[in-house]
Amino acid sequence: xxxxxxxxxxxxxxxxxxxxxxxxxxxxxxxxxxxxxxxxxxxxxxxxxxxxxxxxxxxxxxxxxxxxxxxxxxxxxxxxxxxxxxxxxxxxxxxxxxxxxxxxxxxxxxxxxxxxxxxxxxxxxxxxxxxxxxxxxxxxxxxxxxxxxxxxxxxxxxxxxxxxxxxxxxxxxxxxxxxxxxxxxxxxxxxxxxxxxxxxxxxxxxxxxxxxxxxxxxxxxxxxxxxxxxxxxxxxxxxxxxxxxxxxxxxxxxxxxxxxxxxxxxxxxxxxxxxxxxxxxxxxxxxxxxx
Amino acid sequence: xxxxxxxxxxxxxxxxxxxxxxxxxxxxxxxxxxxxxxxxxxxxxxxxxxxxxxxxxxxxxxxxxxxxxxxxxxxxxxxxxxxxxxxxxxxxxxxxxxxxxxxxxxxxxxxxxxxxxxxxxxxxxxxxxxxxxxxxxxxxxxxxxxxxxxxxxxxxxxxxxxxxxxxxxxxxxxxxxxxxxxxxxxxxxxxxxxxxxxxxxxxxxxxxxxxxxxxxxxxxxxxxxxxxx
Numbered sequence: 001x002x003x004x005x006x007x008x009x010x011x012x013x014x015x016x017x018x019x020x021x022x023x024x025x026x027x028x029x030x031x032x033x034x035x036x037x038x039x040x041x042x043x044x045x046x047x048x049x050x051x052x053x054x055x056x057x058x059x060x061x062x063x064x065x066x067x068x069x070x071x072x073x074x075x076x077x078x079x080x081x082x083x084x085x086x087x088x089x090x091x092x093x094x095x096x097x098x099x100x101x102x103x104x105x106x107x108x109x110x111x112x113x114x115x116x117x118x119x120x121x122x123x124x125x126x127x128x129x130x131x132x133x134x135x136x137x138x139x140x141x142x143x144x145x146x147x148x149x150x151x152x153x154x155x156x157x158x159x160x161x162x163x164x165x166x167x168x169x170x171x172x173x174x175x176x177x178x179x180x181x182x183x184x185x186x187x188x189x190x191x192x193x194x195x196x197x198x199x200x201x202x203x204x205x206x207x208x209x210x211x212x213x214x215x216x217x218x219x220x221x222x223x224x225x226x227x228x229x230x231x232x233x234x235x236x237x238x239x240x241x242x243x244x245x246x247x248x249x250x251x252x253x254x255x256x257x258x259x260x261x262x263x264x265x266x267x268x269x270x271x272x273x274x275x276x277x278x279x280x281x282x283x284x285x286x287x288x289x290x291x
Numbered sequence: 292x293x294x295x296x297x298x299x300x301x302x303x304x305x306x307x308x309x310x311x312x313x314x315x316x317x318x319x320x321x322x323x324x325x326x327x328x329x330x331x332x333x334x335x336x337x338x339x340x341x342x343x344x345x346x347x348x349x350x351x352x353x354x355x356x357x358x359x360x361x362x363x364x365x366x367x368x369x370x371x372x373x374x375x376x377x378x379x380x381x382x383x384x385x386x387x388x389x390x391x392x393x394x395x396x397x398x399x400x401x402x403x404x405x406x407x408x409x410x411x412x413x414x415x416x417x418x419x420x421x422x423x424x425x426x427x428x429x430x431x432x433x434x435x436x437x438x439x440x441x442x443x444x445x446x447x448x449x450x451x452x453x454x455x456x457x458x459x460x461x462x463x464x465x466x467x468x469x470x471x472x473x474x475x476x477x478x479x480x481x482x483x484x485x486x487x488x489x490x491x492x493x494x495x496x497x498x499x500x501x502x503x504x505x506x507x508x509x510x511x512x513x514x515x516x517x518x519x520x
Contacts, residue, residue, distance in 0.1 A: 059369030148368040156343040251347040
């Protein structure tokens with residue numbers, strides 16, 4: 001199994017297509033950071049304009065933690081599309097090249113073969129998230145420094161003290177990995193049904209886009225199905241950045257407003273991953289591979 | 292009869308003048324007590340209590356130098372303070388040329404206070420009206436309600452302890468009006484947020500509070516002007 005995994009990782013990281021996602025993410029993050037470095041104060045003034053009428057703020061509102069939060073908000077909606085480029089190609093790519101049948105002549109079970117493929121795709125997803133973490137968090141801290149994190153929700157504002165932020169980002173990135181792994185599982189599952197990568201890639205992207213739209217629209221009919229869509233739960237990483245308050249409206253340091261929501265969303269995503277992977281293995285085991 | 296009316300009017304004039312002089316005398320005595328402090332450096336804790344802001348309490352440092360240099364900074368992190376409110380200290384209220392009018396008495400806590408209304412004579416003053424509740428026995432200001440042109444109305448409650456001889460409070464509570472806070476979901480990208488009715492009712496509370504609890508003062512030891520830059 002370990003040997004299989006090594007081979008799959010070699011195949012993934014030896015292809016130029018793999019680095020499209022890394023390049024795109026690097027460019028996106030660089031553009032956002034450059035823009036905020038050049039004109040960040042104006043951006044902060046704009047988003048804080050409603051509060052600055054009533055309050056005076058003293059301190060470094062535009063800091064590395066806020067920049068990272070802004071980047072994650074924008075990026076984590078679009079990273080699934082980049083992940084589908086690799087995940088949806090994982091089986092169909094082999095079929096397209098005519099190597100799938102050859103690979104299955106090896107003395108390994110179809111289950112081991114599929115699991116090795118899935119784990120390789122998962123490692124790719126992990127490396128991509130790690131790259132995002134290094135650029136979005138570490139580089140932002142280097143460029144903008146640190147201070148308290150002020151986040152504006154739709155109807156309230158949360159201020160998290162500087163020394164209470166980092167662990168939340170660790171949690172958020174771990175959750176984001178789970179969310180992206182779900183996308184990997186979707187792409188992996190769809191990849192079984194095609195002999196050309198374009199189909200599963202486009203299908204995975206379409207599912208992500210449609211489900212995301214359904215998850216964000218506040219229409220009563222859609223709100224009934226939203227709890228069942230994995231895209232609804234993918235954004236629960238934001239719950240790490242909300243705090244509880246006591247009776248005196250004082251923040252309880254180190255707390256999360258709704259930890260149960262994070263746990264529930266994580267379990268739903270894990271369920272999606274398990275169902276999709278095992279369904280994929282089941283289908284592939286039954287499938288007559290002719291290419 | 293005519294003599295009686297003239298005499299009554301004269302008595303009334305002297306009476307009103309006497310009452311106005313009482314208020315001015317009281318204000319001057321309170322001012323004199325406040326004026327004995329030329330500068331101070333204070334440390335304390337700041338707590339912001341606004342319904343739509345979840346902010347942690349934090350340590351602060353305050354510098355003051357006569358006549359009107361005032362600076363408050365949070366030791367670590369970002370401070371959220373009502374616009375213009377916290378720098379309204381007693382000196383800024385008494386610094387103006389005012390007309391003092393008596394407005395009765397009131398009990399604050401268990402302390403009997405005299406109510407004095409101060410109307411600034413300067414038309415360009417930002418302060419429109421100040422209502423001051425003075426503890427006449429200790430010559431301490433217990434409460435100030437100040438209406439300003441730019442920043443609305445503030446209520447300042449002062450609680451004294453070991454520094455009462457210098458008219459420096461142990462605790463100051465600023466109350467102020469807040470506006471509704473709402474950002475479009477398109478800006479916050481918070482499409483998954485749903486507001487419960489109880490939350491909405493809580494968020495509609497339009498009063499905010501900032502509490503500063505002073506732990507120590509260093510009085511009249513000198514403060515460098517560079518601190519206020």
